[in-house]
Every structure is written in C-alpha cells, then in structure tokens.
Amino acid sequence: MGLILILSALYFIVLESSIISRKAFPIPDPSQQDWNDILLSPQPITIQTYATGIMQTDLSGIMNLKHEKAVTIKDRIVEVPVNASIIQHPVLGTYLIDAGLDASYQNNPYGTTRGILVNKFLGRGSQEPNEDIAAILAIEGITLQGVFLTHLHPDHTAGIVDLPRGIPYVMGRNERYLNFRFLMQGDHLAGIETLYEIDFTNGIELPPFGKCVDVFGDGSFWAIESGGHSKGHVMYFINGVEQQVLVTGDACNDQYQFDTAIGPGDFSNDHDKAQNVLESIILFKELYPEVVLSFGHDL
Ligand SMILES: [Zn+2]
Known part of the structure; x- marks a missing residue:
C-alpha cells in the first residue's frame, strides 16, 4: 500500500503534466486496396518540407551501431x-506533418525544455531567424487545419508551442509524450485538450508495410503503421500529381541510414521492429x- 502511494505521488509529480485525453481519429473507408492502384490515382495534393533548425545528437542515438554492418562506424556527435512538412489539399486545406522547432531555439539550445537532466540528455539545437515553424507558416500565409505527427x-513536437491550440493533433495509437517535471519538461502539448489517435487495427494491409489508413478517404494522404523507433510511430504517404x-x-x-540499411539507434523503442520498418522502406x-x-x- 505504501509503495503504491509513493508511486502514485511520483507519477503525479513527475509525469502528470503529460496526461491529455485521447480520442480515436475517425477512419474513412479506403478508396484503394493496393499500392499499384494508389500510385495510378494521384491527387492534387502537394508537400513542401522545411528544416526548422539544426540539432546535435550522438550518431548512436539515431543509428544502431551494434548492427553487424556498423562495426567500422565510430560513434560521434x-x-x-x-x-517539418506542409501538405496542401485542394478541398480540405493545409496541414503539417510534424511541428519541427519553435522560435525559442533562437535563444536557447534546448528550446522550452528545462530540468536537471536536460544538459546531459538533450541534444543542443540551433536556428536561424525565420527558420522556426511559426515564421515559416506566417511567411507562406498559411492557416493550419491540423497537425499530423510521425x-x-x-x-x-517542440514547434507545437507556437501553433494554435484549437486544431486537431493526430498521432499513432499509444504514442507517448514524455514530459518529466523538474527533470526534463518541455510542455510541448500544454493547452491541447484532446489528442487524436489513429488506430491501425481498423486500417488495411498494404505490403511491404503493415496496416495503413486512407486519412482523408480520397487516396491523397495515407498513414502507415511503423512502430519501432517509437511505439506508435507513423509514416505518411502523399499521393500527389506533382x-x-x-x-x-x-x-x-x-x-x-537508407543506403547502409542500418536501423535506428538508441533513441528507439524497439530496435528489431525499427530495423524491420527500415527494410520495408528500402523494399x-x-x-x-x-x-x-x-x-x-x-x-
Ligand atoms: Zn527526430
């Protein structure tokens, strides 16, 4: 009993601020059943990708240096x-894939994240003026309809702090946001009332990937189950005419990473699954x- 109380108290003190209610993202019936048909029916959707800054990381964080093909690769910073990517759908409007970095990185290498573990465990970021996600959206004159997160x-997630609260934020089911009070606290999701989760059990199999979801129901934008790097990781496919x-x-x-086929590293939730997903991308x-x-x- 005493232990449960202590654990409950710890959970409240350390993790409480990361708890946000979650709802199922509504999944339409798929418009196509295999990749050949999807690729033969491109839609007038576009994507533009931007670098919102630079971050330092150990190579071993992003690449599995214990992989047999990595014996000659030395760890380094x-x-x-x-x-972050902007996708534009002719009817449904403009969405983001990932939020990149917010403007606080111009003054602080850790953005909004603070706490006693930040120096030790978080890579340092840097950013040029107008490189942050809010500046990019302002320069492009974009009103966002929602954000899809890998x-x-x-x-x-950092860039979310500079984005509107009242739009849908969508991610894979069971994807966790870790926000440890006093230890490593970024509060990137603060103020968002509900997160929308894609439940891939209601999707269709699209080999060489697993379950996929036709997000808008018109074949233009697909979410692909790809847990491994993180538990609920999602890849997205933009089926554009261009x-x-x-x-x-x-x-x-x-x-x-693609060329070497050496899977994601120590930041990953499950190395084997992450390796399998990388191999499915290559295939x-x-x-x-x-x-x-x-x-x-x-x-
Ligand atoms: Zn990343």
Whole structure:
C-alpha cells in the first residue's frame, strides 16, 4: 500500500503534466486496396518540407551501431536538420506533418525544455531567424487545419508551442509524450485538450508495410503503421500529381541510414521492429522507384 502511494505521488509529480485525453481519429473507408492502384490515382495534393533548425545528437542515438554492418562506424556527435512538412489539399486545406522547432531555439539550445537532466540528455539545437515553424507558416500565409505527427519525440513536437491550440493533433495509437517535471519538461502539448489517435487495427494491409489508413478517404494522404523507433510511430504517404512522397519520420533518419540499411539507434523503442520498418522502406523504394523519400532528418 505504501509503495503504491509513493508511486502514485511520483507519477503525479513527475509525469502528470503529460496526461491529455485521447480520442480515436475517425477512419474513412479506403478508396484503394493496393499500392499499384494508389500510385495510378494521384491527387492534387502537394508537400513542401522545411528544416526548422539544426540539432546535435550522438550518431548512436539515431543509428544502431551494434548492427553487424556498423562495426567500422565510430560513434560521434552529428548535426541534423529538424524537418517539418506542409501538405496542401485542394478541398480540405493545409496541414503539417510534424511541428519541427519553435522560435525559442533562437535563444536557447534546448528550446522550452528545462530540468536537471536536460544538459546531459538533450541534444543542443540551433536556428536561424525565420527558420522556426511559426515564421515559416506566417511567411507562406498559411492557416493550419491540423497537425499530423510521425511521433512525439521532442524534436518533432517542440514547434507545437507556437501553433494554435484549437486544431486537431493526430498521432499513432499509444504514442507517448514524455514530459518529466523538474527533470526534463518541455510542455510541448500544454493547452491541447484532446489528442487524436489513429488506430491501425481498423486500417488495411498494404505490403511491404503493415496496416495503413486512407486519412482523408480520397487516396491523397495515407498513414502507415511503423512502430519501432517509437511505439506508435507513423509514416505518411502523399499521393500527389506533382510528386508521390513517403515521409519516413525517424523510421529512416537520412539518406545514409537508407543506403547502409542500418536501423535506428538508441533513441528507439524497439530496435528489431525499427530495423524491420527500415527494410520495408528500402523494399518499397525498390518496388516503386518513382516515389520520393523524405527523411526525418535530411534535406
Ligand atoms: Zn527526430
């Protein structure tokens, strides 16, 4: 009993501020049943990807250096861009995939994140003027209809602090946002009343990936279950007339990871699953070379 009380108190003190109610994202009937048909029916949807700043990380964080192909690769600090993408649907309006970094990175290498563990565990970020997500949206004159997130790691959620609260924020089911009070607290989701979760059990199988969801029901924008790097990680496919683009998030950080086929590293929830997802991306690109890959941390 005493232990339960202590654990409850710890949970409240440390994690309480990360608890937000969650609702199921409404899943339409799919307009297509396989990738060949999807790719033959592109839609007038567009995507533009922006670097919202640069972040330092250990290579071992983003790449599994224990992989047999990584024996000659030494761990080192690398600098990677932190990407966010704007997608524009002709009827439904403009959405983001990931939020990138907020403007606080211009003055603080850790953005809004504070706490006694920040120095030790969080990579330092940097940003040029007008590189932050709010500035990009303002310059482009965009009113956002919602935000789709690949996952809730801080380099993908930081920009939310500068975005409107009253729009839908959508992510994979069971994806966690970790916000440890006093230890590492960014409050990136503060003020959002409800998070919308995509439940892939109601999607369709689209090999070489697992379950997928036709997000708008018109074949223009697909969410792809890709848990591994994080529990509820989601990739997105933009089926545009101009370009057909797979947004990999951190299931594949960059071209180097794609070329080496060495899966995501120590920041990952499940190395084996993350490796399998990377291999499915490589196979997808072999099957459909016309598809453009947009990686989580590359340009
Ligand atoms: Zn990332």
